[in-house]
Amino acid sequence: MTTNETLRALAARAKETNSLALDTEFMGEGRYRTELCLVQVAVDAETPGEPAWTELIDPFDREIDPTPIVELIDDPDVEIVVHAGRQDIALLRRLWHAHPRNCFDTQVAAAFAGMRSQIGYEALLRELLGVQLDKGASFTHWDARPLSSQQQIYARGDVLHLNEVATVLKGRLEEKGRLDWAREECLPLEASTDERDIDVVFGKLPKVNTLSPSQRAAAYSLVMWREETADREDKPVQKVLADAAIVEVAKQRPSTEAQLRDLRGVHEGIARRRGSAIIAAVAAAGDADPVKTERSPRAQSDPRDAALIVLAESLVRACAVKEELAYELLATRADLQAVVGAVRTGSEDPDVRTLRGWRRAVVGDELLALLRGERSLRIDDQLRVIVGD
Template sequence: MSSSTDRIVHELAAAARETGRLGIDTEFVGEGRYRPLLCLAQIAVDAPNGIRIELLDPLVDEFDPTPLAEVLADPEIEIVLHAARQDVALLKRTWKTEVRGVFDTQVAAGFAGLRAQMGYDALLREMLRVKLQKSASFTRWEQRPLSEEQRRYAAEDVQHLLQLAVALQNRLVESGRLEWAVEECRALEEVHDSRDPADLFPRLPRIDRLDPAQRAVAYALLEWREETAEQVDRPPSTVLQDQTLVELAKRRPTSRERLKQIRGLSEATLHRRGDALVQAIARGRDAEPIPVETERPPRTDPADPALVVLAETLVRTRAEQEELAYELLASRADLQRIITSWRDGRDDEQIRTLQGWRGDLVGTDLIDLLEGRLALRVDGDGRVVAER
């Protein structure tokens, strides 16, 4: 264990607790693996002489991340990231922690009158007039030693992160939207990269066309595939393709010889994993059948496409008026769900456009539009206007 790295980890955690914030980014490799491998964690904290940046290398130094993991889990400490979803999921799994107090500068940019999904370098140019070199983005981060170019690139990713957060927060305070951005960031705290078979099972192709006994075999094969892929640290599709898995569940072969009749199984797979596949199929045959869910699909109407366009017009108009990225307010799927719920006389509180700040900004007006209490017209300047 590296005592010097452990000392740095403790110092970073102490600085974050003293100042109330920490900036973090990661470099990882996901290609060819079961789940992404954390290759580097870049940390930025406030220091008396500016910003302190440290690069923590889990592939070289055996350090205990617990002090920083506890900081990440503390909702009283602001954790600043850019495009946080993958970083949060990776850190939660790798450092065995929760991540609270997230402030995502990409999310915040959408509330600050900038486009949604804005890249970090573009956002720095826009907000701070800083230009990054970005010369090492496609290098092999799992190979050691890291080059000086890679280390410089990694450090740049957090060098201005805390300053960027302050600039965005100041703009959001002026527009009265800081609370909206913070509320939106809360959802990122729940992301994860776990692969639960129960979540993966409904997404298998044509799974609802199998009978209950076949579905039980498909579930057993799915469990086997996930366990095998994790053991060998390879993408599940390289162990067994989705289409082949469903075909195996449909035919339920009982021997290696019968496995050869299934399209999509290579000779290498039959040689290495043929017995394991037969055993997994046998477990599925002995398991309780899994009935097909008979939930009624949402009722649609020929008028729905026109209503979606009408609703989208209102949302885009409101986004333009408020200088918000349209994507933050609603997707077409959200609008279709709102229309379907309205048509069925249901209050679907799970639709994000009807909740929180979105509900206040446009959700109520969408319902009023559908109910005929709100109308859209084009004014003399060619702009869409909503009026009651």
């Protein structure tokens, strides 16, 4: 494990190289919030050819001051290199109050370099550098102390070659003229969060839009109570009260624990331990304003759209193969459904990513042309889908 003096020295080196490789280990099982258990960082060695300088930061050690690393993360001149780093960034934003300004995610970049979407770090390392990563300690108790030597070796391995991987990927992307595309795709990473939004949680309850306004108020009150309880007890929300049970309780709005026990989905143990609190949450909703159903206007569907969406997907996949891009970077089925519906009804182009920025140039305009009858698809003698006029 590192020391404050060593961290300051590593931070100084990172400022010289304008790059910091970063990874974390965390535990989410059985908790309300994911717990940060370890932070790994690496910078290029001062001597060319030498292994990267890696350090392990113990967030449980109150004597360790992470400020030098936080300042690096906040510095727009220092590139923070991660792999599939959404959770890593979210944790450091919440716990260390870091505000990243310059992230480069090697998983995202790999998809622009012709590799499969969401490629794992082990596979990426093997493919780019021919390095075999030891994953023997990947599923261990990272919250236990002291960490074993195997855990520490594994943790260092996750950042040891990360800057080198990023350098190789950048070279490939520069050759293809796609480095700016990859950087653009990494921008949302800076706002990653694992904070739970009550409104979002409420909106995802099963069949919540079938409830009456007063029932929805009860459901909202129950969601708020559940979040507070889970946070206080550090337990997963579903262990406090399941989503389906919240909806059922909100429907029936029991006023006694006996009525609560009769409801489907409310187990005896939950009723016994939390019955009075659940009843109180339901009662509290009586003093709240009813929550009206928010129904987004749904586009009118047409039975013919299904075939058009399949055709559109074929074009997008053909473009992805031709351009050596992961298909998932270009479109989702929802994107294609929106485009097909807009063309069919003569509406304005929908605000979907397939029709924005570089994606429009790669596939969006071709997709619109296909749906207007200005393009065709055929199969060549090698069973490839070819886009033609």
